Amino acid sequence: MDKLRYILSFFPKIRHNINIMTPTRREKFSKLFPNQPKFRWKQIESALFQEKNHSWDDVSSLPIPIREKLAEELPWLSLKRVTEVGEADGSVRKVLLEAEDGARIESVLMQNKSGKYSVCVSTQVGCAMGCSFCSTGKLGLKRNLSADEIVDQLRYWSLSQTPISIPEPNGDTERKEIITNIVLMGMGEPMNNYESVREALNSILTNTGIGPTHITVSSAGVLPRLNKILDDKEWPPVCIAISLHSADPIIRKKIMPSSGPNFLPELAEWAEAYLKLFGNRSHYLTFEYIMLDGVNDSAEDAKKLAAYTKPLSRAKINLIAYNDAAGQFKPSSPEKIQAFMNIILAAGVDVTRRQSLGGAIQAACGQLAAGERD
Ligand code: SF4
DSSP, rough: HHHHHHHTTOOOOHHHHOOOOSHHHHHHHHOOOOOOOOHHHHHHHHHHOOOOOGGGGGGGTTTTTHHHHHHHHHHHHSSEEEEEEEEEEESSSEEEEEEEEOOOEEEEEEEEETTTTEEEEOHHHHHSSSOOTTGGGOOEEEEEEOOHHHHHHHHHHHHHHHOOEEEEESSOEOOOOSSSEEESSSOOOOGGGGGHHHHHHHHHHHHSSOOGGGEEEEEEEEEEEHHHHHTTSSOOOEEEEOOOOOOOOOHHHOOOTOHHHHHHHHHHHHHHHHHHHBBBBBBBBEEEEEEBTTOSHHHHHHHHHHHHHHHHHTTTEEEEEHHHSSSOOBOHHHHHHHHHHHHHHTTTTTTEEEEOGGGGGOTTTOOOOOOOOO
């Protein structure tokens, strides 16, 4: 593996798409302690997610010599904070994080009205999909994130939150997860980093109390990978959100250049198969729709969207207000969004309007650019 990493260091374009340049946390551990019993890694992985642990010194289940060696050799988090900013009302915080190789990404913590938190996680440094309304798309793809780096965005926020305690009737104090939802909607296209995303999701599901329907993976619609999910026994039953943004192939191609000529019919076919497999009362397929003034927000667009999604049971449309990130588009007015929503509701399709959070600190949808906004 080390030899392969060395050879690939001369081919940066190839190396971007594979995650073998940096050894994983597990590989580093095995190298440091080659003769440890198998249970040791599980013990370590579980300890990494416990909020009471803030360093290797805190992991009392490990023998002291192992803790000491780990403290010297293996960082507790694979990402370091560069800056962190928050909305004035404390509802949204955004952190700029730096990986070991200097790559930078952003992650966002959002509090909803009931006081619970969601974390928005990045999966790539930059993105190759080039969606024209998105700041990340302007960066191009720099590299995929490793599963450790994906998981550590959640761990970063868990470590920085104050745990809450709920008293039980018998006097015990039960710890509750503060972060209840995770959305893979930050920088990058998760389906273009499939293996690491799957590994990170399985690790989170194994080691936290966050259930699969509280995790949403958002995709611009990379069909070969979405189809892979249907046959992949290791893919966990998390929710999927498809960034649709238009049910008209010409308009969609204009705003999402990665969209192929048969994308819409092929996606509908996939959605039907996906919902047959995963759909149930708590598991929906969401179609994200960003509202761009004069581009995709006419009555005709609403009718096309309703007609496209209506045959799919357990599908929901989520209308998103555009945040002026790239400057090329203008947001639809609230009145226009309401009129658009009314047409979809009248057609009998489930539609919600996403509350836009984090716009003032460039933490909202389409605004993440790891400090490289122009
Ligand atoms: S919207 Fe998502 S898929 Fe499109 S460029 Fe931005 S990060 Fe990539």
